[in-house]
Amino acid sequence: MGSDPIFRPGDRVRVRQAHPLGHIRTPYYIRGHTGVVERVCGAFPNPEELAQQRDGLPAQPLYRVRFRQKDVWPGYRGSAADVIEVEIFQHWIER
Amino acid sequence: MIERSHHDMGGLPAGKVRRDEHAYDDWQLRVDAMMMLLVGVVGGRKRMTVDELRKNIESLPPADYDRMGYYDRWVTSLTQTMIQRGVITTDELARKMAEVGKRKNGV
Amino acid sequence: MRDAGRYEPYSYFQLMEVSLRELLVEKGIVTADAIAGAMATMRERGPERGAAMVARAWLDPAYKARMLADGSRAAGELGFEVPGLRLIVVENTSSEHNVIVCTLCSCYPRMLLGIPPEWYKSRPYRSRVVREPRKVLAEFGLRVPQKTAIRVHDSNADMRYLVLPMRPKGTAGWSEERLAGLVTRDCLIGVAVPELPKKPKSRKS
Numbered sequence: 001m002g003s004d005p006i007f008r009p010g011d012r013v014r015v016r017q018a019h020p021l022g023h024i025r026t027p028y029y030i031r032g033h034t035g036v037v038e039r040v041c042g043a044f045p046n047p048e049e050l051a052q053q054r055d056g057l058p059a060q061p062l063y064r065v066r067f068r069q070k071d072v073w074p075g076y077r078g079s080a081a082d083v084i085e086v087e088i089f090q091h092w093i094e095r
Numbered sequence: 096m097i098e099r100s101h102h103d104m105g106g107l108p109a110g111k112v113r114r115d116e117h118a119y120d121d122w123q124l125r126v127d128a129m130m131m132l133l134v135g136v137v138g139g140r141k142r143m144t145v146d147e148l149r150k151n152i153e154s155l156p157p158a159d160y161d162r163m164g165y166y167d168r169w170v171t172s173l174t175q176t177m178i179q180r181g182v183i184t185t186d187e188l189a190r191k192m193a194e195v196g197k198r199k200n201g202v
Numbered sequence: 203m204r205d206a207g208r209y210e211p212y213s214y215f216q217l218m219e220v221s222l223r224e225l226l227v228e229k230g231i232v233t234a235d236a237i238a239g240a241m242a243t244m245r246e247r248g249p250e251r252g253a254a255m256v257a258r259a260w261l262d263p264a265y266k267a268r269m270l271a272d273g274s275r276a277a278g279e280l281g282f283e284v285p286g287l288r289l290i291v292v293e294n295t296s297s298e299h300n301v302i303v304c305t306l307c308s309c310y311p312r313m314l315l316g317i318p319p320e321w322y323k324s325r326p327y328r329s330r331v332v333r334e335p336r337k338v339l340a341e342f343g344l345r346v347p348q349k350t351a352i353r354v355h356d357s358n359a360d361m362r363y364l365v366l367p368m369r370p371k372g373t374a375g376w377s378e379e380r381l382a383g384l385v386t387r388d389c390l391i392g393v394a395v396p397e398l399p400k401k402p403k404s405r406k407s
Contacts, residue, residue: 019098023150025359027305028099029106029332041288044360050146053180062359064290069354073106078336081351087359105305105356109329112341114321121241122219127317128240129223132232136285137240142231149307165308165323167215174222183225191221196212 003043005061007093011037013065014094023051026092030084035067038085046089061090101157123166129173143176151175247316251282252364253385255291255314257378260369273364277314284313292355293366294395299346300365301339301392303331304357311362315387322391332356342393365392372398 007013017032025047040063045056069082076082119127130148135141151172152160160168177183212220226232255277259266269276273289289311292300304310308323321327331338335352339345346352355363367389373381388394 021097023146023153024100024103025306027105027356027358028103029305030356041359041361047146047149047359050144051150053144053147056146062361064361069352073333077334079348079351082335082353083351084332084354084356086356087361089359103306104325104329105303105332107329109326112321112324112326112330112338114319114342116319116321119245119317122216124241124245125223125237126219127244128237129219129226129232131240131244132236133226137236137243139232139236152307161325164215165320167213170215170219170222174218177222177226182229182231183222187225188221191225192217195220195224196217 003058003061003090005040005043005063005090006095007037007040007061007063007090009037009039013037013063013088015065015088016092016094018092022048024048026088027086029072030067030086030088031092033067033072035065035071035086038064038066041087044089046091063088063090063093065093100153101155101160102153119166126166126170126173130169133173133176142182143173143180147176147179148172151179244312244317247313249315249385249387249390250382251277251280251314252311252387252390253382254280254378255282255364256366256385256390257382259291259366260381261378266366269366282314284311287311287313288361289314289364290355290361291364291366292353294368294392296350296368298351298353299339299392300353300355300363301331301335302355302357302363302365303328305329305332306358309357309362311364314364315390319387339393342388344394364390367396370396370398 012034014034015026015031040061043059043061046060047056049056064085065088066083066085069078069084070076070080072084131137132139133142134145152168155168174188178185223237227234255269258280259269265276269291270293273291274284274287277284277289294300305328308318310318310322332354335354336346357363367385370384384396386394389396
């Protein structure tokens with residue numbers, strides 16, 4: 001039971017550029033970057049809340065988002081086809 | 096800087112990967128076992144979440160985070176979590192550590 | 203319990219482990235037997251389960267399709283208990299090579315592969331493999347050509363990952379068990395690929 005996902009595979013999404021305190025599972029390096037939803041993983045209790053002894057409900061949709069490495073790292077030296085795939089909770093995606 | 100937590104290291108510069116491996120000491124495997132039992136992975140009553148384990152590791156001072164071994168961080172975090180949840184108290188821990196510290200090793 | 207550790211005297215953390223454990227047992231939170239049981243499980247757990255899944259996938263295309271659709275269910279099919287695991291299996295092809303990391307800590311499919319190696323949890327791996335995967339893989343002795351794209355997977359939330367490597371040439375007719383023997387832990391993480399054992403050089407007397 002949780003919220004229904006609002007994004008679908010293929011959607012272009014941008015990760016929020018925010019730097020709050022607390023326990024966060026959105027890596028610093030990916031904030032502010034734009035990628036494409038690779039799949040909807042399901043809905044999970046919010047780890048930011050679980051870390052604070054709260055139940056993290058309602059469960060939040062979690063997505064795998066694919067980013068081109070050359071978009072993420074300045075001066076990236078690998079192939080233009082290289083990607084990085086990161087799990088992003090819905091509330092970390094800008095609408 | 097506080098706005099980037101010390102553990103959140105993806106993309107930062109670092110040295111070569113050292114591929115040395117070693118078997119774990121029993122005390123480390125016991126820490127691993129306690130974690131599994133307390134978060135309820137292997138059945139029994141769940142006493143904490145893995146998220147609290149992570150949060151307490153992330154709260155370690157950066158120099159300690161870097162210096163401590165993996166299971167040093169885990170046992171510290173498990174203990175902090177048990178204190179935070181009121182399963183044990185600081186005073187109980189202090190007395191137990193003093194008592195254990197007086198015993199011969201290897202028990 | 204007897205200990206095979208190197209601590210004379212206890213470090214602060216070893217002292218803490220004994221103290222925490224004794225308090226928890228005294229309070230009935232955990233039992234010594236449960237701790238011993240969990241230790242035995244993880245002490246013995248190596249990559250055999252992951253390797254078995256790969257070998258089955260190499261031989262059975264329908265299993266492979268099911269594994270790529272739902273990794274946890276595919277593990278269960280082979281009798282592997284993976285409580286709470288949300289497994290995604292990613293397939294290496296001639297155009298894509300996959301590699302797994304957890305930049306934030308050390309998330310890893312432990313019930314399939316055992317405790318992760320030290321290097322997987324280390325700063326150099328966690329920091330660098332997301333940013334310069336080819337260079338890090340080269341340090342592992344794996345050269346990925348430019349024409350093969352690299353997909354790095356950061357295991358940063360609730361999913362866990364296993365790499366399905368390509369079946370090496372020269373293995374036609376091999377049994378499932380023999381194939382599984384080619385699949386090391388490092389192949390399942392993506393820092394190695396399965397290789398045929400090198401033939402020993404013949405010695406002339």
